[in-house]
Amino acid sequence: MSMTNVSDEVFAALADPVRREILVRLSRGGPQTTGALTSRMGMTRQGASRHLATLESCGLITSRRHGRVILRELNPAPLRGTEAWIQSLANQWDERLERLKRQYE
Amino acid sequence: MSMTNVSDEVFAALADPVRREILVRLSRGGPQTTGALTSRMGMTRQGASRHLATLESCGLITSRRHGRVILRELNPAPLRGTEAWIQSLANQWDERLERLKRQYE
DNA sequence: TATATATGCAACACTATCGTTGCATAACAT
DNA sequence: ATGTTATGCAACGATAGTGTTGCATATATA
Numbered sequence: 145m146s147m148t149n150v151s152d153e154v155f156a157a158l159a160d161p162v163r164r165e166i167l168v169r170l171s172r173g174g175p176q177t178t179g180a181l182t183s184r185m186g187m188t189r190q191g192a193s194r195h196l197a198t199l200e201s202c203g204l205i206t207s208r209r210h211g212r213v214i215l216r217e218l219n220p221a222p223l224r225g226t227e228a229w230i231q232s233l234a235n236q237w238d239e240r241l242e243r244l245k246r247q248y249e
Numbered sequence: 250m251s252m253t254n255v256s257d258e259v260f261a262a263l264a265d266p267v268r269r270e271i272l273v274r275l276s277r278g279g280p281q282t283t284g285a286l287t288s289r290m291g292m293t294r295q296g297a298s299r300h301l302a303t304l305e306s307c308g309l310i311t312s313r314r315h316g317r318v319i320l321r322e323l324n325p326a327p328l329r330g331t332e333a334w335i336q337s338l339a340n341q342w343d344e345r346l347e348r349l350k351r352q353y354e
Numbered sequence: 355t356a357t358a359t360a361t362g363c364a365a366c367a368c369t370a371t372c373g374t375t376g377c378a379t380a381a382c383a384t
Numbered sequence: 385a386t387g388t389t390a391t392g393c394a395a396c397g398a399t400a401g402t403g404t405t406g407c408a409t410a411t412a413t414a
Contacts (some may be wrong), residue, residue: 155263155264155269156264158260158263159263160402161257164260167338168338168341171339171341171345172345174345177360177361178360179359179360179361188404189360189361190361190362190403190404190405191402191404193362194403197362211410211411212359212360212411212412213359213360213361213411214361218338220342223335224339226335229269230263230328230332233272233276233323233328234276234329234332236276236277237276237323237325238325240276240277240279265371267372282390282391283391284390284391294391295373295391295392295393296372296374298391298392299371299372302392316382317381317382317391318390319390319391
């Protein structure tokens with residue numbers, strides 16, 4: 145597995161605190177409308193809506209339309225890639241330390 | 250544990266592909282100078298140097314001076330926070346699904 | 355049909371970030 | 385001392401992202 149360009153968009157999406165809060169709310173409250181998600185978040189509807197578009201673009205959320213309401217739903221699948229990347233990074237470092245340790249014993 | 254503002258800087262640092270590649274190189278090659286890290290990365294020394302400053306600012310790398318040479322070293326510790334955050338997010342979603350499943354059985 | 359609700363799209367100013375260039379500093383080598 | 389190597393700091397233009405406002409669209413309700 146290549147260690148570069150693995151879920152580049154996902155990393156960028158996670159960089160914004162507002163988007164992370166949206167993900168947390170979705171994971172706790174389940175599918176919600178933009179309004180329910182936006183309220184008490186100190187931002188215009190359009191501001192939050194753009195964040196939702198960013199999150200959907202990289203696959204972190206999906207949306208289903210019910211009449212005039214659109215329900216946003218969390219999709220944690222892309223997070224596995226970033227999680228794997230981070231773990232691989234830390235693991236390679238640990239393996240390196242272990243090699244050095246064996247060498248000097 | 251609060252799900253917001255957990256290693257905000259680390260998430261932002263990981264959003265850049267150049268910085269992620271620097272981390273990968275450090276995890277594989279161990280402590281290196283800026284020059285060794287910068288070469289073959291399609292960027293000026295100052296460009297890479299700024300990324301190194303960003304990474305050091307959030308604790309992902311440390312630096313030791315040896316005469317006129319500064320060795321950069323990976324510090325994977327802050328990554329645990331982001332890893333935990335991602336896992337917690339996915340876990341909460343899974344638990345939610347399980348609750349719903351039990352409810353409808 | 356009218357009216358309210360839920361949403362998207364486009365344009366705008368503001369800010370942050372990126373990578374560069376130029377100059378300064380500090381440590382080695384000759 | 386002089387030159388070379390390794391680095392930092394400051395300023396600049398370019399680019400990208402953020403949040404806003406205004407308008408348009410589509411669906412429900414009276």
